[in-house]
Amino acid sequence: MSADRADSAQLSTLERLLLGxxxxxxxxxxxxxxxxxxxxxxxxxxxxxxxxxxxxxxFRPRAWTPGKPKLLLLGxxxxxxxxxxxxxxxxxxxxxxxxxxxxxxxxxxxxxxxKRAVRQEPSxxxxxxxxxxxxxxxxxxxMPEIVEAAPSYxxxxxxxxAMEPTNGQLELGCLGTMHAEVRIQGKAAHSxxxxxxxxAIQAAAPLLNAxxxxxxxxxxxxxxxxxxxxxxxxVSYAGARNVIPASCTLNLNFRFGPDRSTExxxxxxxxxxxxxxxxxxxxxxxxxxxPSGRVCGDNPLLTRLEAVAEGGLTRRAKQxxxxxxxxxAMGIDxxxxxxxxxxxxxxxNESCSRAVLAASRSLxxxxxxxxxxxx
Numbered sequence: 001m002s003a004d005r006a007d008s009a010q011l012s013t014l015e016r017l018l019l020g021x022x023x024x025x026x027x028x029x030x031x032x033x034x035x036x037x038x039x040x041x042x043x044x045x046x047x048x049x050x051x052x053x054x055x056x057x058x059f060r061p062r063a064w065t066p067g068k069p070k071l072l073l074l075g076x077x078x079x080x081x082x083x084x085x086x087x088x089x090x091x092x093x094x095x096x097x098x099x100x101x102x103x104x105x106x107x108x109x110x111x112x113x114x115k116r117a118v119r120q121e122p123s124x125x126x127x128x129x130x131x132x133x134x135x136x137x138x139x140x141x142x143m144p145e146i147v148e149a150a151p152s153y154x155x156x157x158x159x160x161x162a163m164e165p166t167n168g169q170l171e172l173g174c175l176g177t178m179h180a181e182v183r184i185q186g187k188a189a190h191s192x193x194x195x196x197x198x199x200a201i202q203a204a205a206p207l208l209n210a211x212x213x214x215x216x217x218x219x220x221x222x223x224x225x226x227x228x229x230x231x232x233x234x235v236s237y238a239g240a241r242n243v244i245p246a247s248c249t250l251n252l253n254f255r256f257g258p259d260r261s262t263e264x265x266x267x268x269x270x271x272x273x274x275x276x277x278x279x280x281x282x283x284x285x286x287x288x289x290x291p292s293g294r295v296c297g298d299n300p301l302l303t304r305l306e307a308v309a310e311g312g313l314t315r316r317a318k319q320x321x322x323x324x325x326x327x328x329a330m331g332i333d334x335x336x337x338x339x340x341x342x343x344x345x346x347x348x349n350e351s352c353s354r355a356v357l358a359a360s361r362s363l364x365x366x367x368x369x370x371x372x373x374x375x
């Protein structure tokens with residue numbers, strides 16, 4: 001059943017909204033059209049306030065009430081580039097389209113919850129953010145733009161939920177991530193007379209061996225295990241095939257635990273590299289770094305959310321990075337919980353499960369309104 005042939009009577013309003021979002025291309029850096037679509041939707045449903053900054057939106061369905069718990073829902077509007085044709089369509093239990101899981105299903109649910117909260121007061125003060133360029137570098141994200149334009153949305157927040165794909169289950173915290181370029185200086189020479197130079201590639205061997213032998217560091221928070229890992233992911237050097245290389249550069253990707261600050265992570269990595277290469281001339285350049293996310297397993301709103309989940313929610317450690325790390329750095333308790341399929345993120349022919357989408361919808365409507373969704 002394709003999008004244009006689907007019997008709308010067989011689809012929920014949320015599924016139809018998701019298909020509408022999927023019909024709008026929004027590859028990273030090209031979010032204007034989908035931002036306009038969301039802005040017009042919010043105007044039609046009567047949202048109390050909408051703040052626009054570039055292609056980022058902050059909105060709330062009604063005025064906040066002093067003393068009420070404040071919940072912030074977040075989604076990103078961009079997708080990674082497509083990998084061939086994947087038109088929006090429904091086939092059995094799956095809804096297909098670029099971004100179906102990561103994360104337009106979550107975006108559609110945020111918009112629907114806002115629509116209902118305009119008509120019916122939720123149990124919390126609801127505020128929402130949809131932002132651009134999440135799929136790119138940390139520094140290029142649209143999140144700082146909307147934080148600057150709508151700072152009150154990020155103040156006194158009791159819980160933030162990043163609706164990234166989690167298969168409708170809880171993923172707490174997140175690893176920080178860093179990319180560091182380690183440049184080992186050698187000396188060029190003719191490969192027939194290597195003793196006249198210093199082979200920078202071979203000088204990197206102790207570091208590569210140390211990385212190969214380095215076990216994951218296990219960190220536990222609230223009974224959840226995180227695995228801190230450091231890997232070489234790229235190697236580059238300059239020179240011809242018959243020249244002893246004068247330099248060799250390794251890219252190290254450090255996925256560091258929630259117990260480390262960005263400063264501590266940088267300090268540890270530099271000490272590790274210099275310890276295993278004590279006699280080498282080494283330069284270490286931090287290319288980018290994203291903070292780890294605090295594991296807020298005892299948050300009261302999270303406890304309330306888990307209490308209304310039929311059959312309970314499974315808690316997992318987020319063994320990757322999301323903007324939970326950025327929110328934690330702002331002092332906000334944040335979790336990952338969304339209807340998308342983690343295995344479908346960034347995949348060819350991306351799709352999401354209608355059953356999981358419906359279950360996530362039911363959970364959030366019970367949490368906010370103490371009843372099921374209204375069609």
